[in-house]
Amino acid sequence: MSWLVTGGAGYIGSHVVVALKEAGMTPVVLDDLSSGHAEFVPADVPFVEGSILDAELVSRTIAEHGVTGVIHIAGFKYAGVSVQRPLHTYEQNVTGMAVLLKAALEQGVDKVVFSSSAAVYGTPPTDIVTEDTPKSPESPYGESKLIGEWLLRDLGVSDGLKHTSLRYFNVVGSGSPALYDTSPHNLFPLVFDALLAGKTPRINGTDYPTPDGTCVRDYIHVADLALAHVEAARALDAGTPLLPAYNLGSGDGVSVRQIMTAVAAATGIPFTPEEAPRRPGDPAQIVATGELAARDLDWKMRHSLDDMVRSAWEAREAAAL
Known part of the structure; x- marks a missing residue:
């Protein structure tokens, strides 16, 4: 019995693989290395290089490794870029998921944890997001994730697929100096790279109706996120009923200025952020509640903001050695 982790060589996926191993479960990785790194996969974990769009490869991997469940993380994850590349986004995230699910069901695999x-x-009508908040994605990326949840819902009805989807905002930090965020679009790598290049990070908007005037967002540690994926897989293995989707949120969030202060402390590089006007469309606050995930998936914020920044910086420094 093993769990196939698609995208298991990526930033999030590699942490899920480590968490599965530590839980005594058997991971198998499928990754096309379009954004992942082969060195992120532990040497004792089976690694198949290839795409979820390759139905024959997916089927063969499932059969050869005795896969009984799938944790689906692979996908094109850049919301902003997806607006310029909608066809690519839908191919990777919708067609790819359909191919994966068809192959899984044909091989008798009936459990899926989806990294949604x-x-x-989109931009929710309230500051605090719950699972019942209306869905209104504003990018092909967000739309593709919602379609992925619909696919699971419909296959649950037609084929008895057991599934759940995990929704989250910003993933940061590192669970190991060997695993780090290499995205060219995420906040922490952008801030670190700016500081290392002798540039000053920027805050867009300092007059929001928040405690310090800057935007408040949800940031969660990647190792906490990985544990939630493992708990969901365990529950499906045990036949425990789960909701179709769970928010993995902090409940209160942190501000952009708080992040900048924590970065200066962790890096030892003192700086005063540049202040720029608001960007159009940036809400003052978007934070998700994690109450249902806490009830069913042992979800909790095990790491503070300082932990998140410090671990991310240590991994960034280790990568530069």
Whole structure:
């Protein structure tokens, strides 16, 4: 019995693989290395290089490794870029998921944990997002994630697929100096790279109706996120009923200025952020509640903001050695 982790060589996926191993479960990785790194996969974990769009490869991997469940993380994850590349986004995230699910069901695999996104909510009408908040994605990326949840819902009805989807906003930190965020679009790598290049990070908007005037967002540690994926897989293995989707949120969030202060402390590089006007469309606050996930998946914020920044910086420094 093993769990196939698609995208298991990526930033989030590699942490899920480690968490599965530590839980005594058997991971198998499928990754095309379009954004992942082969060195992120532990040497004792089976690694198949290839795409979820390759139905024959997916079927063969499932059969050869005795896969009984799938944790689906692979996908094109850049919301902003997806607006310029909608066809690519839908091919990777919708067609790819359909191919994966068809192959899994044909091989008798009936359990799927889907790494979804809080992008399905778009700009919500309230500061605190719950699972019942209306879905109104504002990018092909967010739309593709919502379609992925629909696919699971419909296959649950037609084929008895057991599934759940995990929605979250911003993932940061590192669970190991060997595993780090290499995205060219995420906040922490952008801030670190700016500081290392002798540039000053920027805050967009300092006059929001928040405690310090800057935007408040949800940031969660990647190792906490990985544990939630493992708990969901365990529950499906045990036949425990789960909700179709769970938010993995902090409940209160942190501000952009708080992040900048924590970065200066962790890096030892003192700086005063540049202040720029608001960007159009940036809500003052978007934070998700994690109450249902806490009840069913042992979800909790095990790491503070300082932990998140410090671990991310240590991994960034280790990568530069």
